[in-house]
Amino acid sequence: MATWFPTTKSRRHAISGQSVTHVGMRLLAGFLAVALCGVSALAGAVAAAPAFETLLREADALRSSDAKRFADRLAALKGRVDEASVEQQQRLRYLDAYHKMAYGNAMDAGVEQARELFREAKDIDLKFRAGSLAVNGFAINRKFTEGLRHLNQTLAIRRDVKDKDIRHDGTNAAAVIYNQLGQYELGLRYAEETLADNPNPRARCFAEHFRAEARYYLGQLASDDGTIESVVKRCDALGERITANLARVIQARHLAAHRKRDDAISLLESHMAEVDGLGYSALIAEYRSLLARLLLERGEQDAAEQHALAAVELESSVAGARSLADAYKTLYQVAEHGGDLSQAFSYYRSYAE
Numbered sequence: 001m002a003t004w005f006p007t008t009k010s011r012r013h014a015i016s017g018q019s020v021t022h023v024g025m026r027l028l029a030g031f032l033a034v035a036l037c038g039v040s041a042l043a044g045a046v047a048a049a050p051a052f053e054t055l056l057r058e059a060d061a062l063r064s065s066d067a068k069r070f071a072d073r074l075a076a077l078k079g080r081v082d083e084a085s086v087e088q089q090q091r092l093r094y095l096d097a098y099h100k101m102a103y104g105n106a107m108d109a110g111v112e113q114a115r116e117l118f119r120e121a122k123d124i125d126l127k128f129r130a131g132s133l134a135v136n137g138f139a140i141n142r143k144f145t146e147g148l149r150h151l152n153q154t155l156a157i158r159r160d161v162k163d164k165d166i167r168h169d170g171t172n173a174a175a176v177i178y179n180q181l182g183q184y185e186l187g188l189r190y191a192e193e194t195l196a197d198n199p200n201p202r203a204r205c206f207a208e209h210f211r212a213e214a215r216y217y218l219g220q221l222a223s224d225d226g227t228i229e230s231v232v233k234r235c236d237a238l239g240e241r242i243t244a245n246l247a248r249v250i251q252a253r254h255l256a257a258h259r260k261r262d263d264a265i266s267l268l269e270s271h272m273a274e275v276d277g278l279g280y281s282a283l284i285a286e287y288r289s290l291l292a293r294l295l296l297e298r299g300e301q302d303a304a305e306q307h308a309l310a311a312v313e314l315e316s317s318v319a320g321a322r323s324l325a326d327a328y329k330t331l332y333q334v335a336e337h338g339g340d341l342s343q344a345f346s347y348y349r350s351y352a353e
Contacts, residue, residue: 052083059095064202065239067103067279074099087126093117094130101137102242103279105317111137115150128154128161132169139177140282142320147177168194168203175210179217180322188214205235209247216250223258242283245275249286256294265294281317284310289327296330305334312350325351 059073077084077092084092094117100110114134121127131154138147154170161167171194179187187210194207208231215221216228228251235244248271252264268291275287288311296304311327318324328351335344 052077052080052088055080056088056091056095060091063095063098063102064242070095071099071103087123090117090121090126094126094133097130097133101133101140105281105314107137107141107317107319111141118150118154124157124160125163125166128157129166129169132173135170135173136176139173139180140318140321142180142322144177144181148181151177164197165200165203168197168199168207171197172203172206172210175207175214179210179213182217184214184217188218201234201238202240205231205238205240205243208234209243209250212247213250216254221254225254228254241274242278242280245271245278245283246286249290252290252294261294261297265291265298268294281314282321282323285314285318285321285323285327289323289330292327292330296333301334301337304330308334 055073055077059070059077062070062073074092074095077095081089081092093113097110097113097117100106100113102110104110111134114130114137117130118127118134121130131150135147135151135154138144138150151174155174158167158170161170171190174190175187175194178184178190191207191210191214194203195211199207212221212228212231221227228247231247232244232251235241235247248267252267255261255264255267268287272287272291275284278284288307292304292307292311295307308327308330311323312331315324328347332344332347332351335341335347
């Protein structure tokens with residue numbers, strides 16, 4: 001499963017924020033403070049803004065590559081939200097929605113926050129970026145009807161987006177949802193649209209991953225094709241370890257499909273600790289469920305069950321994901337083989353749902 005959160009760095013148009021319902025009162029209070037205290041108070045307010053802006057940009061740059069430092073910056077920003085302008089608050093809302101979806105085990109809440117920002121934002125680039133994030137969340141949870149509707153609304157404004165990097169967020173989000181939907185021709189088309197537009201290194205990393213994934217499922221990769229390995233190396237070099245490891249999932253599938261199951265298992269096992277440490281539930285579930293299936297095929301039922309159980313423990317944050325269904329299928333097969341028909345039936349129902 002391809003899973004992606006946009007990581008485009010735009011110093012002019014990064015988007016996020018907190019609720020702005022109290023802005024009117026804060027602006028009034030600020031006006032009175034300036035009136036009472038004179039120019040020195042105004043100078044102090046102006047001086048505070050760059051520090052908040054710097055922290056905001058740092059958080060934006062870290063969000064896909066360093067979960068802990070990103071969370072630390074986000075917490076610091078929330079503690080200083082009174083220093084922020086309305087635009088900065090909206091950008092903070094974007095980062096907060098991203099964190100909920102990627103690391104906070106709150107996918108639905110993060111998606112709804114991104115959708116609210118899409119509806120409220122006046123700035124086209126901000127609106128587009130929030131829409132792209134929401135589409136990605138719908139793709140992860142396989143809510144394709146809502147995702148495609150929101151994708152159409154988002155892509156409809158892409159020609160008005162000033163920042164090319166932000167525009168690539170949307171075309172990459174389109175590649176994600178179409179790959180998830182199994183419409184790999186369309187996924188490939190949008191990935192190549194990004195790549196044809198001279199993307200920045202991070203956007204290229206994501207688009208190349210989506211292209212490789214689409215080509216794998218379309219049967220366009222030869223047994224000795226080195227495309228996926230090159231994607232892994234490119235993304236790893238950028239510090240984009242989530243995308244690098246998602247590419248390794250495709251690499252493992254490709255190896256297994258060409259009678260190299262043991263190599264696929266070794267590849268996944270050698271990066272399992274790294275994946276767990278990233279804390280990204282969708283990626284962990286993907287690794288665990290695929291490893292469980294491959295180990296079961298090799299006859300290692302206990303190990304397969306262990307990995308499948310680890311995957312389903314993440315159900316609350318990856319509800320609807322294909323990896324979850326795959327894990328339940330493995331558990332059903334293990335229970336059936338062990339003669340526990342009641343448990344097998346329970347797992348089968350979860351798989352079928």
